[in-house]
Amino acid sequence: xxxxxxxxxxxxxxxxxxxxxxxxxxxxxxxxxxxxxxxxxxxxxxxxxxxxxxxxxxxxxxxxxxxxxxxxxxxxxxxxxxxxxxxxxxxxxxxxxxxxxxxxxxxxxxxxxxxxxxxxxxxxxxxxxxxxxxxxxxxxxxxxxxxxxxxxxxxxxxxxxxxxxxxxxxxxxxxxxxxxxxxxxxxxxxxxxxxxxxxxxxxxxxxxxxxxxxxxxxxxxxxxxxxxxxxxxxxxxxxxxxxxxxxxxxxxxxxxxxxxxxxxxxxxxxxxxxxxxxxxxxxxxxxxxxxxxxxxxxxxxxxxxxxxxxxxxxxxxxxxxxxxxxxxxxxxxxxxxxxxxxxxxxxxxxxxxxxxxxxxxxxxxxxxxxxxxxxxxxxxxxxxxxxxxxxxxxxxxxxxxxxxxxxxxxxxxxx
Amino acid sequence: xxxxxxxxxxxxxxxxxxxxxxxxxxxxxxxxxxxxxxxxxxxxxxxxxxxxxxxxxxxxxxxxxxxxxxxxxxxxxxxxxxxxxxxxxxxxxxxxxxxxxxxxxxxxxxxxxxxxxxxxxxxxxxxxxxxxxxxxxxxxxxxxxxxxxxxxxxxxxxxxxxxxxxxxxxxxxxxxxxxxxxxxxxxxxxxxxxxxxxxxxxxxxxxxxxxxxxxxxxxxxxxxx
Numbered sequence: 001x002x003x004x005x006x007x008x009x010x011x012x013x014x015x016x017x018x019x020x021x022x023x024x025x026x027x028x029x030x031x032x033x034x035x036x037x038x039x040x041x042x043x044x045x046x047x048x049x050x051x052x053x054x055x056x057x058x059x060x061x062x063x064x065x066x067x068x069x070x071x072x073x074x075x076x077x078x079x080x081x082x083x084x085x086x087x088x089x090x091x092x093x094x095x096x097x098x099x100x101x102x103x104x105x106x107x108x109x110x111x112x113x114x115x116x117x118x119x120x121x122x123x124x125x126x127x128x129x130x131x132x133x134x135x136x137x138x139x140x141x142x143x144x145x146x147x148x149x150x151x152x153x154x155x156x157x158x159x160x161x162x163x164x165x166x167x168x169x170x171x172x173x174x175x176x177x178x179x180x181x182x183x184x185x186x187x188x189x190x191x192x193x194x195x196x197x198x199x200x201x202x203x204x205x206x207x208x209x210x211x212x213x214x215x216x217x218x219x220x221x222x223x224x225x226x227x228x229x230x231x232x233x234x235x236x237x238x239x240x241x242x243x244x245x246x247x248x249x250x251x252x253x254x255x256x257x258x259x260x261x262x263x264x265x266x267x268x269x270x271x272x273x274x275x276x277x278x279x280x281x282x283x284x285x286x287x288x289x290x291x292x293x294x295x296x297x298x299x300x301x302x303x304x305x306x307x308x309x310x311x312x313x314x315x316x317x318x319x320x321x322x323x324x325x326x327x328x329x330x331x332x333x334x335x336x337x338x339x340x341x342x343x344x345x346x347x348x349x350x351x352x353x354x355x356x357x358x359x360x361x362x363x364x365x366x367x368x369x370x371x372x373x374x375x376x377x378x379x380x381x382x383x384x385x386x387x388x389x390x391x392x393x394x395x396x397x398x399x400x401x402x403x404x405x406x407x408x409x410x411x412x413x414x415x
Numbered sequence: 416x417x418x419x420x421x422x423x424x425x426x427x428x429x430x431x432x433x434x435x436x437x438x439x440x441x442x443x444x445x446x447x448x449x450x451x452x453x454x455x456x457x458x459x460x461x462x463x464x465x466x467x468x469x470x471x472x473x474x475x476x477x478x479x480x481x482x483x484x485x486x487x488x489x490x491x492x493x494x495x496x497x498x499x500x501x502x503x504x505x506x507x508x509x510x511x512x513x514x515x516x517x518x519x520x521x522x523x524x525x526x527x528x529x530x531x532x533x534x535x536x537x538x539x540x541x542x543x544x545x546x547x548x549x550x551x552x553x554x555x556x557x558x559x560x561x562x563x564x565x566x567x568x569x570x571x572x573x574x575x576x577x578x579x580x581x582x583x584x585x586x587x588x589x590x591x592x593x594x595x596x597x598x599x600x601x602x603x604x605x606x607x608x609x610x611x612x613x614x615x616x617x618x619x620x621x622x623x624x625x626x627x628x629x630x631x632x633x634x635x636x637x638x639x640x
Binding site: 216217220223225227228229231232235241244245247252254258293296297299300 | 427
């Protein structure tokens with residue numbers, strides 16, 4: 001809900017409630033005031049009638065407004081005020097009257113004198129009050145709404161500008177600035193806080209990027225030296241068998257660390273979205289090319305490869321990442337296969353499915369894509385391949401899932 | 416052939432020199448941006464190996480200097496950053512090839528020789544080892560002037576061996592050279608052995624000598640023994 005909507009709704013509810021209360025109060029005040037006025041008039045009327053009877057002996061009768069009866073019994077000499085309903089022959093319905101009556105002795109004769117006056121009908125009064133308060137209410141709301149709108153648009157303009165600029169914010173674009181200006185303290189405060197925050201995000205990101213690059217450099221350089229020294233040592237013609245084995249073992253593990261740091265760096269780069277260049281890739285062609293690269297490994301394990309690949313499937317993505325995705329998926333299918341097993345690769349429009357034979361994993365499939373997760377404890381791969389695949393899919397908003405069906409591990413990517 | 420190695424890690428420079436010098440390369444070294452600037456403005460080199468991360472400056476800036484003064488030189492850039500940006504920018508600015516640290520010395524040697532061949536410094540695109548002759552233009556191998564029928568991969572392996580003759584080559588280096596990075600998906604290099612067996616058989620079929628020797632526990636060596 002927008003702020004303006006929210007405040008308008010609050011105004012509406014609160015002023016609505018206030019107007020209803022005001023209407024009720026009006027009703028009672030007006031009724032009371034009216035009755036008071038009528039009472040006063042009726043008192044006056046009775047006094048006049050009494051005087052007129054006393055002096056002139058005339059008994060004016062003007063039903064229902066004035067009613068005079070000679071009565072025999074005299075109870076007490078007091079005024080009695082009541083509200084009553086009297087049938088009106090013209091309107092053919094009962095109409096509310098205020099009645100003030102008095103039984104009094106005039107010239108030795110007891111009279112019952114009643115003076116009456118119409119009272120406003122409750123319905124009419126309520127209607128009138130509702131109409132009055134209602135129209136004031138609507139007028140008020142309308143003006144509040146207009147003022148709000150005009151004012152809000154003006155006041156909130158810098159805010160919306162800031163919001164739009166923030167939407168354009170990207171952590172890898174240095175020099176981000178908010179340009180909106182406002183004389184309001186809250187907004188200038190907001191802008192300066194946001195600027196501090198964004199510049200911190202940018203500098204942190206730059207530092208992180210530099211750190212991963214530097215760390216990788218700092219690790220790769222000593223590894224390069226170790227590797228080159230070992231390769232130089234291998235050139236020695238006088239090496240004994242056991243020495244050669246030791247050197248080779250050190251060499252193999254050096255290569256593994258170096259591969260591992262490269263892979264971790266790649267993961268970080270994908271996570272940081274450092275592969276922005278996108279091109280149109282014919283995935284079918286790329287897939288066939290990558291399968292061919294693995295043909296020796298496939299033949300070596302006597303794997304049975306079946307391909308169902310649509311001739312063209314174009315996709316806009318980063319070329320390097322698309323390559324990386326395919327290499328990781330095919331590589332996994334080859335590596336985690338059994339001798340003489342099956343590899344099935346299927347690509348139709350929007351869906352890539354790679355399946356390979358293998359034992360069912362004891363662990364839940366959801367863990368399969370986690371970093372450093374290995375299905376087989378003894379495996380000497382670091383377990384980063386599927387983590388890379390997942391990151392690439394996340395970055396491209398592709399859907400990936402894993403299923404185990406009929407002794408086949410299946411990874412399905414929906415583009 | 417004169418090579419300038421621009422690299423700040425002295426230990427690595429030592430290893431590179433000791434690998435390349437027996438190949439007949441004359442290696443000079445520069446350990447910083449300024450030393451490199453000095454050497455490049457005073458002498459001409461056939462091949463320059465340039466590490467991009469240098470004390471005193473960015474290696475990319477040196478590329479312009481190299482291209483201004485040494486138009487003919489083969490330029491191989493080395494970076495530990497493995498960053499695509501560096502690679503693309505380096506190649507755009509006039510580098511001929513790119514290699515990422517850490518690398519196999521045999522791979523470096525093979526890249527340098529390929530650069531040298533491409534620039535025809537030796538005036539020939541032929542590699543000769545006794546009775547074996549490789550024409551790198553037509554990708555043909557002859558044993559005693561008989562054309563050898565090799566697959567693409569066998570050809571690449573044999574070329575790698577002949578370029579790195581008399582060197583012990585690890586299985587990993589061969590695998591990475593021929594199959595690329597995908598090879599990290601295997602822990603079994605038997606498939607290389609089958610290619611090597613085929614090469615041996617094909618050479619021997621043409622009455623050539625088997626120069627491909629197994630080095631126990633490590634890999635292979637192409638030599639007269």
